[in-house]
Amino acid sequence: MKSAELFGERFGGEPDGVWLAPGRANLMGEHTDYNDGFVLPFALRQGITAAAARRGGRPARRLTLCSRQEPEAAVEVDLDGLEPGRVTGWAAYPAGVAWALEAAGHRVPGACIAIDSDLPTSAGLSSSAALECATALALTDLGGLDVPRGDLVTLARRAENEFVGAPTGIMDQSASLLCRAGHVLLLDCRSLETSQVPFDPAAAGAGLLVVNTRARHELTDGEYGQRRAECEEAARRLGISSLRDITGVGDIARLTDPVLRRRARHVVTDNERVLEVVALLRSSPGVAAEEVYRQIGRLLAQAHVSLRDDFEVSWPQADEAVEAAMAAGAYGARMIGGGFGGSVLALVPAAAASAVRAAVTAAFARHGWTAPEFLDAIPADSARRLVV
Ligand code: GLA
Numbered sequence: 422m423k424s425a426e427l428f429g430e431r432f433g434g435e436p437d438g439v440w441l442a443p444g445r446a447n448l449m450g451e452h453t454d455y456n457d458g459f460v461l462p463f464a465l466r467q468g469i470t471a472a473a474a475r476r477g478g479r480p481a482r483r484l485t486l487c488s489r490q491e492p493e494a495a496v497e498v499d500l501d502g503l504e505p506g507r508v509t510g511w512a513a514y515p516a517g518v519a520w521a522l523e524a525a526g527h528r529v530p531g532a533c534i535a536i537d538s539d540l541p542t543s544a545g546l547s548s549s550a551a552l553e554c555a556t557a558l559a560l561t562d563l564g565g566l567d568v569p570r571g572d573l574v575t576l577a578r579r580a581e582n583e584f585v586g587a588p589t590g591i592m593d594q595s596a597s598l599l600c601r602a603g604h605v606l607l608l609d610c611r612s613l614e615t616s617q618v619p620f621d622p623a624a625a626g627a628g629l630l631v632v633n634t635r636a637r638h639e640l641t642d643g644e645y646g647q648r649r650a651e652c653e654e655a656a657r658r659l660g661i662s663s664l665r666d667i668t669g670v671g672d673i674a675r676l677t678d679p680v681l682r683r684r685a686r687h688v689v690t691d692n693e694r695v696l697e698v699v700a701l702l703r704s705s706p707g708v709a710a711e712e713v714y715r716q717i718g719r720l721l722a723q724a725h726v727s728l729r730d731d732f733e734v735s736w737p738q739a740d741e742a743v744e745a746a747m748a749a750g751a752y753g754a755r756m757i758g759g760g761f762g763g764s765v766l767a768l769v770p771a772a773a774a775s776a777v778r779a780a781v782t783a784a785f786a787r788h789g790w791t792a793p794e795f796l797d798a799i800p801a802d803s804a805r806r807l808v809v
Pocket of ligand 1: 450451452453454455589590591592593758759760
């Protein structure tokens with residue numbers, strides 16, 4: 422990525438450093454994070470880089486932000502008097518991080534920051550969280566601020582929830598800041614306990630494919646917030662603090678509203694699927710690796726049906742991509758992220774990889790849809806300073 426070059430072009434000279442924060446895909450557990458449940462994401466190789474330097478001149482308490490993907494003039498953000506609503510558009514994400522850091526009592530240094538990305542935007546791969554996390558690392562390193570990663574996760578989420586105004590859970594920022602190469606991250610969104618679960622499909626002759634369906638997805642649209650409100654309402658009617666506390670099918674049956682019942686059923690079954698995938702991965706002495714991936718594929722397919730029919734967040738291109746991928750030999754596939762656009766994740770035996778891509782491409786062409794984009798999803802390391 423070329424954020425250091427962009428820095429030179431826009432600001433002159435060399436940045437003090439370059440920080441990378443990855444996007445994420447999620448193996449299992451969708452719309453479970455804000456229900457205090459479980460998620461199982463991994464970081465992608467693709468992400469966002471921020472090349473940054475402390476401001477030399479005046480005004481010292483200012484961020485100057487530019488992005489290769491946003492060809493407008495640089496955005497100037499005054500650190501004094503920063504509050505939600507002051508900055509809009511893409512710059513609200515980095516500005517929100519500065520605001521959240523200051524609100525937590527950290528003194529953010531004035532800085533010039535040049536952003537570049539190789540992560541498709543609006544593809545449900547957490548480009549927003551990656552932008553927040555790259556900025557968070559850059560600002561804390563530049564300012565010599567000692568903020569533990571777990572706190573940075575919370576601050577980056579606060580930027581998105583309160584400054585940008587997207588009511589998301591904590592999965593994406595956790596993935597970007599805490600994942601480890603060759604692992605999926607099991608996160609209990611209630612206790613915030615994490616554990617790294619070894620995950621190496623290539624060793625079992627399989628691979629993960631992200632299909633960007635090119636149907637755009639925005640978390641600031643109302644549908645995501647509506648799902649969240651429905652889950653809260655279901656919990657309220659059951660007299661529990663969150664859907665995490667549902668203990669059995671009996672609880673779900675007590676919901677008389679059919680929509681709320683379906684929403685709750687998705688959350689309960691997806692939490693179970695997360696734990697099943699973890700058990701399979703940690704597993705089962707004697708189960709051949711290929712069989713483990715076949716079983717995970719089956720769970721992915723079930724999750725897609727649950728997201729489509731019970732949670733109702735899928736979209737036509739995702740349904741088609743899942744169906745075409747499975748028909749061409751994928752072990753399983755499902756939509757990932759918030760829904761209503763974005764990407765599908767397919768678990769594919771290596772021998773079927775090109776057939777799956779061809780089948781999905783052909784299905785999209787038959788519908789006259791924009792051709793999909795494919796990314797090999799290889800579980801990568803979390804956000805870090807790059808050596809340049
Ligand atoms: C988006 C949000 C996450 C999570 C997912 C759905 O990615 O940012 O917090 O809720 O949707 O699982």
